[in-house]
Amino acid sequence: MKHVEEYRDPEAVLALAKEIKRITTKPWTIMEICGGQTHSIVRFGIDELLPDEITLVHGPGCPVCVTGVGLIDKAIELARNPELIFCSFGDMMRVPGSDVDLLAVKAEGGDVRMVYSPMDALQIAEDNPDKEVLFFAVGFETTAPATAMTVAQAKEKGIHNFSLLVAHVLVPPAMEAILSMPGTQVQGFLAAGHVCAVTGYEEYHPISEKYAIPIVVTGFEPVDILQGMLYTIRQLEAGRNEVENTYSRIVRPEGNLAAMKLIGSVFDVVDRSWRGIGEIAASGWGLREEYHSFDAERKFNLGQQVAKENPICLSGQILQGITKPHECPAFGTLCTPEHPLGATMVSSEGACAAYYKYRRQTSTTA
Amino acid sequence: MSDTPQAGILSCPLPLQNYPRVLLAHGGGGTLMHTLIQNIFAETFRSEQQEADHDAARLDLEGGTIAFTTDSFVVHPLFFPGGDIGSLAVHGTVNDLCMAGATPRYLSCGFIIEEGLEMETLYAVAKSMKAAADEAGVQIVTGDTKVVDRGKGDGIFINTAGVGVIPDGRRIAPDLVRPGDAILVNGDLGRHGMAIMAARESLGFEATITSDSAALNSLIGELMDSGIEIHCMRDLTRGGLVSALNEIAGSAKRSIEVQEAGIRVQPDVAALAEVLGIDPMYVANEGRFALFLPDADVDKALAIMNKHPKGEGSVRVGTVLEDGEGRVSLKSRFGPSRILPMISGEQLPRIC
16 A cells, blocks of 8 residues: 555645646646546545646546447346356446346346456356356456456366456547547547556557647556646647656556467457447457357347437436536436446446545536 | 325335345445335334434333344354454444443344354354353343255354443434534444455455454443543444444534544555455444544543553544535545545445
8 A cells, every 4th residue: 555655645746736737828628538547536636636727528438337238238138047157347237238237137136246357257167067157348458468368268278168248448449539529629638557557558659649639648546647637738738749658657668568469369359339439440359269159249149139328318428528427417316326327327437426426516407 | 205105005115116126235334225224114113212313222111221223144254354243243233232322231142044054163153152242241141043945044144132221311312413523433444344355255365354343332331431421423334434424414414524634544454445446434344433522522532442452543533514414525635525425335346
């Protein structure tokens, strides 16, 4: 914890906030990509320490929030299969699909288990050879190495009662999607530090050049976030647009080469449907052909789902940074963590959950 | 939610379309659990003796006043660093009686045992209960045993009920909480919940976290005897400090401000909580309580508490405010305040 406390030091935080105030002369809109950063910002009140000129918009970087309804419906259908043990990260279990969530399936009698690692799910498969065991592989580039390692081990050990419902998504294509939207406000990005720890940040250079936008690799603690903002604002004020790394204690330019090699051997880049945003080309990872026998969508005969979004929920606009959580008419009234209408109210990294948990503002439009 | 059931017609006041079945989250100590208790049990079992929003009922009998409470224990694993289901079943019920200002005297224990449980395990749990009861100075005077089919229990479930004596003239309750009251806590937070998580979830962490499970009657007895004016007490079990403070803020119709600087968490607890994405202020304790008392009595109370083995590390964590909104907020180290709402269901670990 010593290393965390260092980055929550009030003196360092206030000094950075002061420096940001000193150098800011114009209004700027900055998006933090990652939901972990959003929660830090709201939890520690970092936005309240910034000058009025700075507008923060919260990005789509919560893997649970962006997993498509269609995939969640498939997950729910699989979890209801009595022959199957369905393993998922805890966050995913309360995200509503078209009708219900995984916790409701568990209460109905489905064998739905919360795990902390895909390796735990593989262990469950080894311990229950007469059952099919499935892992819901959700996440950005951060969780992909663990998924890849698990599949590779399952193949090596010849474990045939194990499969994955893969929902892995990639950050850079989503950044491009946001920048390509008409009327986008975003002028600078705080890139997600933990994603870059895996992938490095070489692929951000072309995005920064193409869209003339500063991209600063940023960590998650208050000092990290303010440092990322300071670097971004410095670039904006000076008219520069570069990729910079303020999270060098964790992130190297080339990323984690061993992890990337493993990912490359297990996954291919595929198109993916993002909840609230829509289909983004080449924005996810799916299992390569030699691992198709571990692909739950191929292994099980799944019915045709008609994905239904709640018509009131504005999570799409929230994930794109167009609307803030408390600007949604359902926020805090029809939509609460007890009765979430959309994923952004569920996940510990969802923007609506962060606003509800730490601010408890009521809807400003109701 | 505002529909009142008509007499004679069995209708459920919960919004059934949302929760046709009980979820695990309905037992998590958050708003879901409170809605369940309020709408199903409090409505159904309403009685004049039932004192609102307290850990134990206060019963006026001929000859004196007693406190009466019950609690069930389903902890898994049965044995964990710092305790086991048996000692926990004694501590939990003893502490509930203390919170109502009672001196705990007698407990009952009901065992629901799963077929196939090793006799040695059962004996170890029973011995542990006896040791915990002796230490707390209470007697287990009646009990019941049921055995259920294999697969229909989880080793052992225990229910304990407890009776304690409330001295004449003593009343401790949320409605006595006043603006300006100080809130003290008898030590660091989150140890029981994180010890269980570390033991249960096979996280591969070395089990260095020990539960804080303890009977508080000796410490609370000393506070009572010292003449300090105690307004309210609440043990910080499921849902942790924040849920307890929200319950009291709601009952007392006063807002509460918590100072982040007053929150103590052991480094190993903080580290595991950080990894799991869980806030220790929401994690269960089994030997911690919040004490509401006038500002003038703070020094005296802290001196007594810090001298007692169950109160080492006692500290002031917050203050009751004038405003009547019943909110709990946290003043952060950097200045900005934020809301500390009651948790909704369970804290779900984050994934990245």
